[in-house]
Amino acid sequence: MQEPLPDIEPELLKRLAGIEVASALEARKLASSEHSSSYNWLLASLLTINGGGLVALSTNQQLIGWEKVLIGVWFYVGLMAALLCAFFGQLANRDGIQLLGEQTGYWASVEHYQERSAGSEQEHETRLKKVRRKAMRARYSGFVSVAAFSVGLASLGYLLCQPSMSEKNVKSSVDATPNASSK
Numbered sequence: 001m002q003e004p005l006p007d008i009e010p011e012l013l014k015r016l017a018g019i020e021v022a023s024a025l026e027a028r029k030l031a032s033s034e035h036s037s038s039y040n041w042l043l044a045s046l047l048t049i050n051g052g053g054l055v056a057l058s059t060n061q062q063l064i065g066w067e068k069v070l071i072g073v074w075f076y077v078g079l080m081a082a083l084l085c086a087f088f089g090q091l092a093n094r095d096g097i098q099l100l101g102e103q104t105g106y107w108a109s110v111e112h113y114q115e116r117s118a119g120s121e122q123e124h125e126t127r128l129k130k131v132r133r134k135a136m137r138a139r140y141s142g143f144v145s146v147a148a149f150s151v152g153l154a155s156l157g158y159l160l161c162q163p164s165m166s167e168k169n170v171k172s173s174v175d176a177t178p179n180a181s182s183k
Contacts, residue, residue: 008116010114013110013114013116014111014114016110017107017108017110017111017114018107018111020103020107020110020111021104021107021108021111024100024103024104024107025104027100028097028100028101028104031093031096031097031100032093032097039086039089039090039093042085042086042089042142043082043083043085043086046078046079046081046082046085046142046145046146046149047079047082047083049078049149050075050076050078050079050082050145050148050149050152051075051079053071053074053075053078053149053152053153053156054072054075054076054079056156057071057072057075057152057156058072060156060160062160063156063159063160067159070155071152071155071156071159072152074148074149074151074152074155075148075149075152077144077145077148078144078145078146078148078149078152079145081141081142081144081145081148082141082142082145084137084138084141084144085138085139085141085142085145086138087138088134088135088137088138088141089135089138091134091138092131092132092134092135092137092138093135095127095130095131095134096131096135099124099127099128099131102124103124106120106121106124
């Protein structure tokens with residue numbers, strides 16, 4: 001059930017609507033600019049760290065077989081999650097910018113006709129919540145990308161710190177050789 005809108009004097013309503021129009025236009029401009037620069041930076045960073053992990057892994061001579069594959073999977077998941085982050089972010093931004101445009105039109109109408117619509121304002125709030133949910137998918141994808149990189153990097157570090165098979169074989173053959181000083 002929609003709550004009735006409070007009665008506002010026509011002149012005050014006109015001024016309020018003018019402020020809302022200006023605010024919506026400025027928010028749309030800022031959202032477009034901020035979105036573009038932040039998502040470019042985020043996507044480049046996530047792709048760089050995960051791609052760099054894959055390149056470093058592919059050139060590593062100490063790891064072989066399943067070790068490389070397992071770590072490579074983590075970096076690959078990080079790359080794909082970064083791309084999903086950008087994709088979901090673009091969807092949410094597109095819908096948010098469209099919603100801001102419609103809000104601007106609504107408040108321009110209120111400014112001109114000096115009549116508000118509880119239904120329109122409630123619909124805007126409902127659609128805004130949907131845009132925020134879409135934006136959460138982008139955020140979660142970004143977290144998955146960072147987590148996948150972190151697991152891949154930690155796994156790589158752990159495996160590189162382990163003695164290699166050749167070192168284990170040398171150590172076991174040294175241990176099996178009788179010590180000349182014990183004779």
